[in-house]
Amino acid sequence: MAENLRIAVIGTGRMGSDHIKRLTHTIAGADVTGVVDIDAGRATAAAALAGDHAKVWNDPHAALASGEYDAFVLTTPGMLHYDVLMDALDKRVPIFCEKPLTADAATAREIVDAEAALGQRLIQVGFMRRFDAGYQRLRGWFEDGSLGAALMLHCRHRNPTSPPNFTDALMIYDSVVHEIDGVRYFTGEEITEITVRRGRASRGAGGQLSDPQQILMRTESDVLVDVEIFVNAAFGYQVHTEAVFEQGVVDIGGDEGAYVRTAGRWGGAVTPGFEQRFAAAFDTEFQGWVNTLRAGRAPDGPSAWDGYAAAACCEAGVAAQDSGETVAVTLGDKPALYR
Incomplete structure (x- = not known):
């Protein structure tokens, strides 16, 4: 055309x-x-x-x-x-x-x-x-095998604030869904089970959310994944992933941009939202x-x-939120069109 x-x-x-x-x-x-x-x-x-x-x-x-x-x-x-x-x-x-x-x-x-x-x-x-340069570089380590087999993924997903009427379920459906797809993208595998752990809630959540939460996942080859989801982190927007391989560790999503020393201070800036981070x-x-x-x-x-x-994993994640139990993810047969 x-x-x-x-x-x-x-x-x-x-x-x-x-x-x-x-x-x-x-x-x-x-x-x-x-x-x-x-x-x-x-x-x-x-x-x-x-x-x-x-x-x-x-x-x-x-x-x-x-x-x-x-x-x-x-x-x-x-x-x-x-x-x-x-x-x-x-x-x-x-x-x-x-x-x-x-x-x-x-x-x-x-x-x-x-x-x-x-x-x-x-x-x-x-x-x-999947189109972020860091994500694509990290996937390359999974694909070429030069650091040996992947063993674990540690993920952090932090937003400055959550919208009005945000719910615990939306923490999975609207935010952790990206980590779910990221795990599948990096590993090339399906997620087989999900567990959700709640702890002390931040006062920034206003008593409406159990925030932050920890999401635990396992893939088909037993890669272990943990996700910190914190939607009222206050300081800005941050997405960080650390991949642990048999022969090395790779990080993406760390603080980037100019590091400035001036007027007796030093540091840089944190992106305010996903639009800027993933523009x-x-x-x-x-x-x-x-x-x-x-x-x-x-x-x-x-x-x-x-x-x-991703939808099936999100449903399992919300079921795990509600039950406190580990929930299996069942997808059924994958059509040949997508293999």
Whole structure:
């Protein structure tokens, strides 16, 4: 496809608006020519971000049926994904779906089976960390085996504050989901079990959350994983991973950027949020997706299976939160399309 991709963005909230700006001003080979949102005012404002040439829709299914777009970006809340994804599969239109794939593992599995029945990949799921340079370097150590077998992963995921009405379950579904996908990305294995441990809660959680928590996981080859999730860490946004191999240890996500000494002080800055920490990863993710589609190839980033596996692990994680027990993760057969 020589021309720019005509893209419609479904959902114009925080992520949708950010992606409209990215596709318009940073990504080559793409034009946002449609925006979809039930809120007409928000949709109109989002269309202006694309340079006032984007058509406004209030119904995603009408936009999908119009034939006016080469691909779609879906950024609505997860409970609204299922019908749109099924419609996109029915019309055989490529769609980039921000995580989660759907709101639960059962419907995510239905999406997987529907796409597998078509025999072609159309869905890419927005696990942007896979496109971070540090993540890709660390995966290389797992793949080349030069440090021996992987034994353990130690992960830290810290946010400055949590949004209003954030819940313990959302600590898994909205935050730890990234570590879940990261473990699968690094190791190339599925997660087989999850345990959640609660301890002393920070006063920053306002009595609403058991924050922080420790998530323990095991992979198919018995790599042990521990995750600290702390969503009211106050000081900034930090994602750090340490991989322990038989013959060495590799860290990524440490403090980066300028280290300044001035006026009797020394130090650097901590990123305030995920948008800044993973800005380059988002750009790489979308440029690769656009390049692949323009070349006439199927999306090759995180798949519907990856979205389903993450959903199943999140459900197991919340069950472990509630029960205090170790919960097994059961995925069922993996279709040949994703092997």
